[in-house]
Amino acid sequence: MKHLPNSLYGFAISLFVFWCGTWCVHLLAICYGKFKLHKKSSKCYNESPLPAVSILKPLMGIDPNLEHNLESFFTMDYPVYELLFCIEDSVDPAVSTVESLMTKYPQVDATLYMGGSKVGVNPKINNMQPGYSAAKHELIMISDSVKNDTLLDMVNNMTEKYALVHQMPFTCDREGFAATFEKVFFGTVQSRIYLSADLLGINCHTGMSCLLRKSVIDELGGLRAFGCYLAEDFFIAKAIRDKGWKMRISNQPAMQNSGICDISSFQERLIRWAKLRVAMVPTTILLEPLSECMVLGALASWSAAILFNWDPLVFYLVHVLTWFLSDWILLSIVQNGSLSFHKFEFVVGWLLREISGPYLFLHALWNPAIRWRRRTYKLQWGGIAYELPSVNINLSTKRLLLS
Numbered sequence: 001m002k003h004l005p006n007s008l009y010g011f012a013i014s015l016f017v018f019w020c021g022t023w024c025v026h027l028l029a030i031c032y033g034k035f036k037l038h039k040k041s042s043k044c045y046n047e048s049p050l051p052a053v054s055i056l057k058p059l060m061g062i063d064p065n066l067e068h069n070l071e072s073f074f075t076m077d078y079p080v081y082e083l084l085f086c087i088e089d090s091v092d093p094a095v096s097t098v099e100s101l102m103t104k105y106p107q108v109d110a111t112l113y114m115g116g117s118k119v120g121v122n123p124k125i126n127n128m129q130p131g132y133s134a135a136k137h138e139l140i141m142i143s144d145s146v147k148n149d150t151l152l153d154m155v156n157n158m159t160e161k162y163a164l165v166h167q168m169p170f171t172c173d174r175e176g177f178a179a180t181f182e183k184v185f186f187g188t189v190q191s192r193i194y195l196s197a198d199l200l201g202i203n204c205h206t207g208m209s210c211l212l213r214k215s216v217i218d219e220l221g222g223l224r225a226f227g228c229y230l231a232e233d234f235f236i237a238k239a240i241r242d243k244g245w246k247m248r249i250s251n252q253p254a255m256q257n258s259g260i261c262d263i264s265s266f267q268e269r270l271i272r273w274a275k276l277r278v279a280m281v282p283t284t285i286l287l288e289p290l291s292e293c294m295v296l297g298a299l300a301s302w303s304a305a306i307l308f309n310w311d312p313l314v315f316y317l318v319h320v321l322t323w324f325l326s327d328w329i330l331l332s333i334v335q336n337g338s339l340s341f342h343k344f345e346f347v348v349g350w351l352l353r354e355i356s357g358p359y360l361f362l363h364a365l366w367n368p369a370i371r372w373r374r375r376t377y378k379l380q381w382g383g384i385a386y387e388l389p390s391v392n393i394n395l396s397t398k399r400l401l402l403s
């Protein structure tokens with residue numbers, strides 16, 4: 001140790017400190033998850049009237065679970081809300097699914113907007129724009145499928161100083177290994193960052209399920225003001241906070257329930273998200289690979305050997321095992337009940353996630369073009385997006401469009 005150059009010694013100390021910090025993140029996420037998640041919403045309608053909500057549902061293409069997922073919006077346990085379905089293409093098969101549900105539930109205030117409105121590059125914003133312009137209520141929800149008390153839970157979290165309540169992404173129980181893999185991803189690495197970021201006031205808003213104050217968004221220029229970004233969710237949250245409003249997660253995680261569940265399209269989705277994060281928050285280029293279990297374990301083993309002369313192999317194995325156990329604890333907290341798969345499947349899913357994580361990240365860095373549904377984009381540093389001319393449609397997109 002005495003013969004080491006100071007810089008190397010300093011590097012080993014920094015790594016070891018970062019490693020300790022990562023364990024604090026594990027601990028924070030477990031404690032905050034236990035404290036925050038799955039608390040029952042208990043507001044009684046007669047006590048104080050609940051605010052009316054406009055629910056925006058951008059749709060593109062169908063999947064085997066779409067009808068069931070959309071039906072959950074018609075049967076929600078909430079007194080006053082309107083549904084604003086937005087579909088860009090009038091020949092989209094989702095149109096007939098929405099229309100048949102509107103016929104089945106005539107008592108629900110639901111409208112279908114077709115054609116979108118080109119206010120920027122972001123196709124989701126363009127699609128939602130007509131619905132957003134027509135929204136009647138002060139609270140706006142943009143969401144994937146819901147449980148019948150999801151909206152109540154989100155509204156309860158929207159107290160005075162808050163202008164954004166979002167749900168931490170998670171998944172419904174579904175059959176097959178791909179579903180296990182998705183659950184392991186959202187219930188471990190993603191939950192860890194999401195929970196600790198929310199607790200520490202770091203912007204980690206993922207827009208698959210959120211509740212917004214329309215007056216605040218209008219003050220910021222409306223949804224159209226975020227049409228130049230692909231990651232509108234991140235920039236909406238940033239602008240809301242810059243105006244002095246607060247944001248937080250709700251008690252229920254978002255139960256994603258897509259009927260298309262295979263490892264390769266999920267990995268494509270993760271790669272797309274990683275490309276967005278890299279462009280928006282460039283420090284993630286270093287932080288993300290460094291905070292991966294296998295990479296950090298190797299680096300920390302080296303630094304522990306340098307600093308304390310500890311056996312690197314034993315250190316590495318204990319590190320991986322403890323990480324694995326704390327991920328299991330966090331997943332159990334987020335799931336809040338028995339898991340739909342065997343422990344052995346968790347081991348395989350966890351190992352696959354941990355080994356593929358760094359590879360997917362490198363893949364994202366390698367080719368910065370972003371494929372989202374039927375279009376391709378590129379991002380400038382900072383997050384402004386521009387669309388590239390169409391190229392060949394990949395397999396998973398084809399499946400989505402044809403279904």
Ligand SMILES: CCCCCCCC/C=C\CCCCCCCC(=O)N[C@@H](CO[C@@H]1OC[C@@H](O)[C@H](O)[C@H]1O)[C@H](O)/C=C/CCCCCCCCCCCCC
Nearest residue numbers: 021022193196197204205206207208231234273287288291
């Ligand atoms: C000392 C330890 C440090 C740990 C460092 C951790 C490094 C970060 C590791 C992982 C980052 C995970 C970030 C969570 C969000 C991931 C999901 C995501 O990428 N979503 C993006 C895309 O969402 C879709 O975008 C299109 C939209 O239409 C869809 O509806 C959306 O679903 C989304 O845009 C990203 C939002 C947040 C980005 C945050 C990036 C900063 C992360 C740094 C966090 C550091 C936390 C440290 C905690 C102590």
Ligand SMILES: O=c1ccn([C@@H]2O[C@H](COP(=O)(O)OP(=O)(O)O)[C@@H](O)[C@H]2O)c(=O)[nH]1
Nearest residue numbers: 057058059060123124127208269372373374
């Ligand atoms: O060109 C598009 C792409 C997406 N979306 C909508 O944006 C939401 C998120 O899309 P996706 O699931 O592809 O994004 P992810 O959650 O994977 O980021 C969905 O409601 C889509 O219907 C849209 O309206 N137009």
